[in-house]
């Protein structure tokens with residue numbers, strides 16, 4: 198990549214009035230979390246339709262918890278320099294917020310404040326029987342699968358399973374963040390999973406610009422700038438240029 202592409206990216210971010218980021222699994226692989234859909238990912242070991250649906254959870258929560266137990270390891274991951282770089286962009290007023298498809302909480306751990314977790318998170322757990330809510334800290338103390346203290350039902354993490362709708366509150370927050378966005382920074386996602394996949398097209402058709410950061414770019418046809426490379430390396434270079 199020519200070095201001046203980073204200066205051009207900073208210039209574009211500075212020109213924008215409301216830049217929003219859309220991130221996916223690729224931003225967390227350098228924190229040691231394999232892409233769930235990749236070769237070594239969760240869904241290569243567990244059939245998503247057998248283990249990743251509300252139907253499966255309701256039918257046999259203990260079985261689904263065999264998958265969830267390995268998923269819980271992601272909460273021990275640390276943010277990488279890319280996550281931290283995104284927080285710097287927000288702090289400098291060059292980024293308004295982040296819509297992430299990740300459930301690992303690493304943007305927040307990295308210092309980002311305005312984050313919409315499109316697919317939920319592993320931060321909280323709910324009892325589907327009585328509605329009681331529990332923290333991750335609480336669940337970490339439990340033997341798995343964790344049971345509700347009030348009614349003894351098995352708890353479900355507040356992540357969105359494949360057959361669940363994105364909650365209205367999350368959709369509303371996303372729409373609010375995108376309503377006046379004139380620049381979308383897409384990082385670590387090939388934007389193939391609906392409904393997040395629609396976001397770049399929505400911004401583009403409203404006249405907004407797209408910056409893509411991906412190891413394997415997928416939005417060449419929409420992007421004004423394509424930064425082909427590792428998320429952390431690219432963000433380090435961008436932050437360097439901010440001084």
Ligand SMILES: [Zn+2]
Nearest residue numbers: 324327345348
């Ligand atoms: Zn309960």
